[in-house]
Amino acid sequence: MADTMNGAQEKEFAQTTGAAANVNHSSNGGNGNSASYFRGYDPRNPMAHIHADDGPRLPAFGGEFQPGLWRPMPMEQRKFANPAPLGLCAFALTTFVLSCVNLNARGINAPNIAVPLAFGYGGLVQLLAGMWEMAVGNTFGATALSSYGGFWIAYGILLTPHWNITGAGGPYQTEAAQAIDPKMTDSALGFFLTGWFIFTTILLLCTLRSTVMFFMLFFTLDLAFLMLACGHYASDNNAPTASKKLTQAGGGFGMLAAFLAWYNAFAGIADSSNSFFLIPVFHFPWSEQGREARLAKVASRADAAHIS
Numbered sequence: 001m002a003d004t005m006n007g008a009q010e011k012e013f014a015q016t017t018g019a020a021a022n023v024n025h026s027s028n029g030g031n032g033n034s035a036s037y038f039r040g041y042d043p044r045n046p047m048a049h050i051h052a053d054d055g056p057r058l059p060a061f062g063g064e065f066q067p068g069l070w071r072p073m074p075m076e077q078r079k080f081a082n083p084a085p086l087g088l089c090a091f092a093l094t095t096f097v098l099s100c101v102n103l104n105a106r107g108i109n110a111p112n113i114a115v116p117l118a119f120g121y122g123g124l125v126q127l128l129a130g131m132w133e134m135a136v137g138n139t140f141g142a143t144a145l146s147s148y149g150g151f152w153i154a155y156g157i158l159l160t161p162h163w164n165i166t167g168a169g170g171p172y173q174t175e176a177a178q179a180i181d182p183k184m185t186d187s188a189l190g191f192f193l194t195g196w197f198i199f200t201t202i203l204l205l206c207t208l209r210s211t212v213m214f215f216m217l218f219f220t221l222d223l224a225f226l227m228l229a230c231g232h233y234a235s236d237n238n239a240p241t242a243s244k245k246l247t248q249a250g251g252g253f254g255m256l257a258a259f260l261a262w263y264n265a266f267a268g269i270a271d272s273s274n275s276f277f278l279i280p281v282f283h284f285p286w287s288e289q290g291r292e293a294r295l296a297k298v299a300s301r302a303d304a305a306h307i308s
Helices: 006-018 085-104 112-133 139-158 175-180 183-207 212-236 240-269 288-307
Strands: 024-027 034-039
Touching: 085 112, 085 139, 085 212, 085 240, 112 212, 139 183, 175 183, 183 212, 212 240
Parallel strands: none
Antiparallel strands: 024 034
């Protein structure tokens, strides 16, 4: 992309991006061409102008399942309700039940009870919520909810006897597979969970400028995937004690993730029409809301100093 813009391009840029009208003009190597540099705009990085000034910024997540720049449509223009709380609740309940099993609560160690939830609630309903997030223009919410809906459907398939993916007589239990590694199933499940750990880490990085509760949801979920994957690897390495402890640790982090998902869901559901109180989501100091609070505090001090 060229480093200069003509008058028509400048006008079009200002109209389409909302950039400031005042620009700094400088000669370009003495060739007579003037280069117009908008505040914070680098033609080699078209997104650099975003939030380069002190103008109002978009709020971080408060129940909309979006940590970034996406702005929800005004209520009068919406054709869909906010789908994020539905997806969060579907994720939370399914994760809660499976985490109870991973923690061996009340001596239960068979995860089959999670299968109907994985298909019906955590899978189908969460996938639909992700599609509705796409309909309202929320890329992050659509990616996260749809993907975790797919995770639960895939996990339900893993535990369905008809598919026999990990059971006796399955592809990892053949004589050839057993000759290579008698516990090949554990390594395969470790690969499955490691992939979801990597994906969750990517989403986690997108929450660093949002809120504490939103960040903690993905942080605890990330650790849950990591612990569960390492638990399967430990089992394959003939370390049953370490495997059990890692699986229980994964269950503990999964339990935290479930309650944090419910917490964030409540933040998106509760308002003055249905609740006597609202719950805080604790904005990071470097987030959009944190920056607005600092600007307001500086303005308040300046006004106080001016009055005195």
